[in-house]
Amino acid sequence: MNRNELEIxxxxxxxxxxxxAIRALKKQGMANKLIHLKNGVEALDFIFGSGDKPxxxxxxxxxxxxxDLKMPMVDGMExxxxxxxxxxxxxxxxxxLTSSAExxxxxxxxxxxxxxxxxxxVEFDNFSKTVIDLGFYWMLMNxxxx
Amino acid sequence: xxxxxxxxxxxxxxxxxxxxxxxxxxxxxxxxTRLDFSTQxxxxxxxxxxxxxALGLNTLSEExxxxxxxxxxxxxxxxxNEERLRLLVGGVKDYAIINLTxxxxxxxxxxxxxxxxxxxxxxxxxxxxxxxxxxxxIAGGEPGNNLRAALAQGSHEGQGWRKRKDGTLxxxxxxxxxxxxxxxxxxxxxxxxxxxTQQKEAEIKILELNNRLWEKIQExxxxxxxxxxxxxxxxxxxxxxxxxxxxxxxxxxxEQAQNxxxxxxGMIQSVERNAQHMGQLIDDLLxxxxxxxxxxxxxxxxxxxxxAREAWRSVADTARAYPIRLDLKIxxxxxxxxxxxxxxxxxxxxxxFKYSSxxxxxxxxxxxxxxPKECIYCIQDNGxxxxxxxxxxxxxxxxxxxTTDQFEGTGVGLALVKRIITKHGGRVWAxxxxxxxxxxxxxxxx
Numbered sequence: 001m002n003r004n005e006l007e008i009x010x011x012x013x014x015x016x017x018x019x020x021a022i023r024a025l026k027k028q029g030m031a032n033k034l035i036h037l038k039n040g041v042e043a044l045d046f047i048f049g050s051g052d053k054p055x056x057x058x059x060x061x062x063x064x065x066x067x068d069l070k071m072p073m074v075d076g077m078e079x080x081x082x083x084x085x086x087x088x089x090x091x092x093x094x095x096x097l098t099s100s101a102e103x104x105x106x107x108x109x110x111x112x113x114x115x116x117x118x119x120x121x122v123e124f125d126n127f128s129k130t131v132i133d134l135g136f137y138w139m140l141m142n143x144x145x146x
Numbered sequence: 147x148x149x150x151x152x153x154x155x156x157x158x159x160x161x162x163x164x165x166x167x168x169x170x171x172x173x174x175x176x177x178x179t180r181l182d183f184s185t186q187x188x189x190x191x192x193x194x195x196x197x198x199x200a201l202g203l204n205t206l207s208e209e210x211x212x213x214x215x216x217x218x219x220x221x222x223x224x225x226x227n228e229e230r231l232r233l234l235v236g237g238v239k240d241y242a243i244i245n246l247t248x249x250x251x252x253x254x255x256x257x258x259x260x261x262x263x264x265x266x267x268x269x270x271x272x273x274x275x276x277x278x279x280x281x282x283x284i285a286g287g288e289p290g291n292n293l294r295a296a297l298a299q300g301s302h303e304g305q306g307w308r309k310r311k312d313g314t315l316x317x318x319x320x321x322x323x324x325x326x327x328x329x330x331x332x333x334x335x336x337x338x339x340x341x342x343t344q345q346k347e348a349e350i351k352i353l354e355l356n357n358r359l360w361e362k363i364q365e366x367x368x369x370x371x372x373x374x375x376x377x378x379x380x381x382x383x384x385x386x387x388x389x390x391x392x393x394x395x396x397x398x399x400x401e402q403a404q405n406x407x408x409x410x411x412g413m414i415q416s417v418e419r420n421a422q423h424m425g426q427l428i429d430d431l432l433x434x435x436x437x438x439x440x441x442x443x444x445x446x447x448x449x450x451x452x453x454a455r456e457a458w459r460s461v462a463d464t465a466r467a468y469p470i471r472l473d474l475k476i477x478x479x480x481x482x483x484x485x486x487x488x489x490x491x492x493x494x495x496x497x498x499f500k501y502s503s504x505x506x507x508x509x510x511x512x513x514x515x516x517x518p519k520e521c522i523y524c525i526q527d528n529g530x531x532x533x534x535x536x537x538x539x540x541x542x543x544x545x546x547x548x549t550t551d552q553f554e555g556t557g558v559g560l561a562l563v564k565r566i567i568t569k570h571g572g573r574v575w576a577x578x579x580x581x582x583x584x585x586x587x588x589x590x591x592x
Contacts, residue, residue, distance in 0.1 A: 016390035023397070099385045122385055122425030124393035 007033035007139060009062040011043040011079060012097065013071040017120065021066070025129035030135045037063075040074025044082065047089060057088050059144075064138035065094045067114075067130075069105055077105055079113070086115035093138045167196050167242060174203055222540040242339040245325075248332050250275050250293055262318075262341045264311030275337065277309045280315070296322040303327040305342070317346040377435045377446055384428050392421035423556070430558035434543060437565050442483040450477035450523065453484060454512055455489035470499055470508040477514040478521040480590045486566045487590075493559040494525045494586050500553050501584065502529030520572065520589040534577075541574060563588070 012018040025031040037043045049055030069076035096117035187200035198409035201348045255267040276289040296301035301323040308318040319340045325333040395417040502508035540546040543561035578584035
């Protein structure tokens with residue numbers, strides 16, 4: 001996929017959560033321009049470049065990043081911090097995905113510049129609806145901003 | 147006397163009589179000097195100067211006799227008092243009360259001193275009071291320092307380890323007071339000693355217990371924070387698989403089940419329903435634990451009627467299917483946390499709602515009574531009720547008195563109600579009979 005066309009960057013280590021989110025987005029025709037990265041390390045490599053792959057720039061980045069918080073090695077918080085402190089990437093909307101509203105890190109995420117967060121619902125219908133609403137919202141918002 | 151005898155003779159006719167009478171007067175005077183006022187001077191019938199002196203002496207002797215009597219009474223009184231004080235001090239057993247000379251030698255001793263320090267009176271009188279001090283304190287000049295401090299400030303109080311006759315140590319509380327005589331010269335010292343070893347030990351013990359309590363509190367706090375971390379991890383880690391189970395079974399049902407037989411369709415729906423129930427259990431458990439940490443913020447004059455009405459709206463919204471009537475009386479206001487009390491109403495009303503859903507004429511009645519120290523609120527329904535034999539399980543977490551096929555639920559609602567009300571300093575209770583409806587009560591102090 002051409003990076004210019006990239007719309008959604010999904011960073012999620014739980015394969016089921018990722019598959020279900022992609023499925024929900026696909027049903028709305030929103031998953032064509034989606035890239036799924038399976039952990040924080042992959043995410044950093046993709047966003048900031050590694051080897052022959054270039055880093056994302058101001059004019060060339062996804063419309064929204066959906067970021068899971070709890071991941072091994074490099075967690076969502078670290079990815080968020082890096083994205084929001086780099087002038088080239090800080091304007092990308094980042095939506096935090098978390099399993100629990102109890103998450104003590106939610107507050108910290110906002111301080112770091114997260115644009116919103118959503119608690120992944122247990123029920124599939126809610127889950128799909130949330131993911132779809134979110135995708136629409138941020139993609140539309142971003143179009144307006146551009 | 148001699149001067150009178152050897153004086154030049156007065157006129158002759160007076161001589162023998164004069165001398166005789168003067169000598170008698172002199173005798174009386176002499177007795178005066180020995181404080182003897184008992185002899186009367188002889189008064190002749192002559193009415194001359196000697197008689198005048200004799201009369202004067204008699205008046206004087208009478209006055210002196212009275213004065214002397216008063217003085218004797220006073221002295222006896224003082225002596226009596228001194229004796230009483232001596233007996234009193236001597237009999238004091240819990241305090242060592244002793245007198246010291248200005249040099250620090252022991253002058254008097256009481257029973258308390260014997261009991262506390264171990265010496266008998268005979269053994270100790272005349273010894274220097276430094277025998278009570280430990281060798282280190284003597285080396286440090288402590289006994290002398292204490293006396294000097296008492297002299298400088300009038301009295302000196304201190305605590306320290308002192309030595310008994312048998313060499314054992316005790317913690318002493320000592321007051322040394324400087325004593326002065328009538329002319330302001332130092333007479334010595336009064337030294338009052340109390341054995342406060344037990345008190346000191348008790349203090350140390352209390353301190354130890356406090357420390358141990360503090361350690362326990364810290365331990366508990368650690369456990370609590372571990373529990374919080376555990377709760378968080380439960381919410382995170384358990385929700386993910388439940389979400390996957392629920393989602394995949396839902397997808398299968400929606401997209402594949404039309405090709406399956408009835409039994410298989412039923413089974414996949416069972417999977418979905420159970421996953422949903424488990425999700426609810428996790429959420430309720432979280433809500434329950436969260437409440438343990440939450441501080442209550444009281445609102446004074448809280449409008450309980452309005453709160454109940456709001457709660458009813460949200461309950462009726464989610465269960466619109468059943469036509470159930472709410473009979474809401476005007477409730478007493480309360481001093482309570484609005485968010486939490488709203489939760490109480492939601493839980494009690496949704497319970498009442500749930501367990502009355504089989505009754506076509508279901509009515510839920512909400513009333514309150516003002517008692518001397520608390521307001522009591524009652525939610526009454528005419529639903530299925532419960533069996534009082536299982537009452538002790540009613541307010542326990544994850545305990546249910548109905549099966550899930552009868553009525554949905556996780557068994558957290560009433561436990562949550564109890565926790566909220568208890569946090570407010572109130573009580574919860576209930577009464578029912580199967581088939582006769584149930585009444586739930588909670589009280590809030592005001």
